[in-house]
Amino acid sequence: MLTQFPDFILTPPLWLQITIVAAWVFLILAIAGFVNRFATSDPEILRKIVHIGAGHVILIAWWLNIPASIGIGASVLASIVTLLSYILPILPGINSVGRQSLGTFFYAVSVGVLVASFWSLQQQQYAAIGMMVMCWGDGLAALVGQRFGQHKYKVLGTQKSWEGSLAMLVVSFLVCSLILLGVFGNIWQIWAVSLAVAFTATSLEAFSFLGVDNLTVPLGSAVLAYVLMQLWY
Template sequence: MSSLWFKIAIAGVWVGAIVLIAELLHLYTSTDPEKIRKVVHIGTGQVILLAWWLEIPAWVGITASILASVVTLLSYKFPILPGINSVGRKSLGTFFYAASIGILVAWFWAIEQPQYAAIGILVMTWGDGLAALIGQKYGKHPYKIGGIQKSWEGSLTMALVSYLVASLILFAVEGNIWQVYVVPIAVALIATGLEAFSKLGVDNITVPVGSAALCFFLMEILPSSL
């Protein structure tokens, strides 16, 4: 039990440090609020790797997700996390983010396939996070889908990063040609498509769950060797 609490403490310290950095940036610097939010978006998502590598039980991740979801909902009404939610646009993205971790941990820890939870969360954190930053700074070619404006530069970043994330994790766990080269293409395409429909921050749950689900089901139906 003491070992478990030590593992939980490691994950908690990591998340707490990222949130603290964001709040300090918010309070003492003039850093763009969207950039601060992406620091948290990318940084806290890496906790899924800690949970996987440290073999933290599912109940811990689910409980943490529920607590984080409650805190984020309260933060929309009260100044609990001003550094994270001071973006200046209406969005439930932080809530969906917390909920998605709980959903994927509950699903893939139960079947002892945590790599798919990692793929879903890291596609969201790195892909969506970098796509937003690249799109805002270098997005010179915008497009609209249903009134939602994106840039081709941002979407290309989302696709490339999603492919890289899925490919690296599947290479480490599985390793054959289907899993390393073919499946990540489908994951990248679905993740990019879902990210394009990001109204109210809903992509923070559709991207990770959709990416993980697609990857899992493709791995189930494609041949295990080539």
């Protein structure tokens, strides 16, 4: 089981919770800005830094016992900002993917849906699974596919690579296993559930038209992990 932290560590005042989350988001954006200035201006690299880093907000929210209302409210606000960014130059570096995509909007929506669904059940680990599979699995799949993808395939007109899909499969299995291990300990169900989640997430990521995988991957992974653990554990 997860280590039980003292209440004063797990549940700081609301103002401090919001400050910690805001500080994390600012840190991720600062790292992306630093990399952009001193290392590379490759928009895909910069996007994935934000894509992977920002998703860890859900782990912070879980650790700090941040109320669901805060997470949902932040998701609604972020969704509005991302929608506006498709019209106004608010997030040009993040939205520049070289194709028509609503991925940033779906990303923000997925956070709110995960929090609304699993905070009320006191099963935050499944929200974390959904978000971490999307952040690390989908994020690294894109980078590996772009850099090393030699064997291509197409799904609904979207080109993917087997190398990127393999990265998605492996990373999804690892992050799901680590989270479930932390909650349930080393039991056989964890490995079976993680494998099922990894294959499902990889399949959903292949159908990424308009960036919809930023919604289907986290929600599909979280729901599948939850249902299977309810059935098998």
